[in-house]
Amino acid sequence: MKTTITSIIITLIISFQLQSQTLNQEITKDGASPFLLGKIDKNGLTSENYNSWFTKNYNDYNVDESIIQLLEPKLKAYHITLFMGTWCGDSKLEVPRLYKVLEACNFPTDQLTVVALSSKPYMYKQSPNHEEAGLNIHRVPTVIFYKNRKEVNRIVEHPVETFEKDILNIVTTNDYESNYQIVSQIDHILKNDGLNGLKKKSKTLVKRFDGKVSSMFELNTYGRILYGSNKSDEAIVVFKLNTKLFPDQPRTYMSLANTLGFFGDSKQGIEVLEKAIKLFPENQDLKDNLKALQSI
Numbered sequence: 001m002k003t004t005i006t007s008i009i010i011t012l013i014i015s016f017q018l019q020s021q022t023l024n025q026e027i028t029k030d031g032a033s034p035f036l037l038g039k040i041d042k043n044g045l046t047s048e049n050y051n052s053w054f055t056k057n058y059n060d061y062n063v064d065e066s067i068i069q070l071l072e073p074k075l076k077a078y079h080i081t082l083f084m085g086t087w088c089g090d091s092k093l094e095v096p097r098l099y100k101v102l103e104a105c106n107f108p109t110d111q112l113t114v115v116a117l118s119s120k121p122y123m124y125k126q127s128p129n130h131e132e133a134g135l136n137i138h139r140v141p142t143v144i145f146y147k148n149r150k151e152v153n154r155i156v157e158h159p160v161e162t163f164e165k166d167i168l169n170i171v172t173t174n175d176y177e178s179n180y181q182i183v184s185q186i187d188h189i190l191k192n193d194g195l196n197g198l199k200k201k202s203k204t205l206v207k208r209f210d211g212k213v214s215s216m217f218e219l220n221t222y223g224r225i226l227y228g229s230n231k232s233d234e235a236i237v238v239f240k241l242n243t244k245l246f247p248d249q250p251r252t253y254m255s256l257a258n259t260l261g262f263f264g265d266s267k268q269g270i271e272v273l274e275k276a277i278k279l280f281p282e283n284q285d286l287k288d289n290l291k292a293l294q295s296i
Helices: 002-017 051-060 065-075 089-104 163-171 181-207 218-226 234-247 250-262 264-281 284-294
Strands: 038-040 079-086 113-118 142-147 151-156
Touching: 002 113, 038 089, 051 218, 065 089, 065 163, 079 151, 079 234, 079 250, 089 163, 142 163, 151 163, 218 234, 234 250, 250 284, 264 284
Parallel strands: 079 113
Antiparallel strands: 038 113, 079 142, 142 151
8 A cells, every 4th residue: 555655646746747748858766767758859869868779770770762752742741649668679669760761751840749658657658648548558659640630540569561661551541450459459349339348349359369469468568558547347358358368378367366356356366366276287476476365
């Protein structure tokens, strides 16, 4: 309880400090690595603590000029919002590449919004003003393309091919499918059919995506985002789905059991772990989790 209260206080302090949303606010606390939080721009990304990786990955990337010629006249009809983390390895690699592509296209800077998110447990993948709220930001970087104020498509974590090819698809045929399609499908169901709709369609989702999800972390991370957004029931359904898609991964059962326990259903969480231990009798993490839940 003490840790939870402390986390809330820290969140409130940071939120209060950044309410004005001055560009390129840097958080430096307790000797931890500094990170940018809230709205930022290239000046922030090329400042002292971030310039080494930004400039290297920017300079190392070779833009496909043949695609740029096709892309430049079309891209200016769009607005782009980029969510990233200066603490995130994928963001460090991909964001400089994206900037280089956009600059090669002479993309207007006033049509690009960049928001740096936190990695801290009390504010996981969130910003002080919550620009990410309702946008299903579960991986960073996420690049959202808008036209006439409506989302057209997005690139999630990294391009499927290259930024040039992916963006060209989005602004032309737009039959582009980003990474983590199962998360996109679940988010769509939740927004249109709600929690009951997701429960009803869970079996269909398992059949559709069985063997097509790269790892248990796709839904595990998404469940954590739901959990952090006070959507505990939705998170529990997602974690249950994960145990169906990855029944051979002990961690899926631990995520489900711990979430159940945290939200007051330790009895069901214990049952989940007991069943998992029968499947993985030598797994010490499962046994330790069981003891922890039993002590609540």
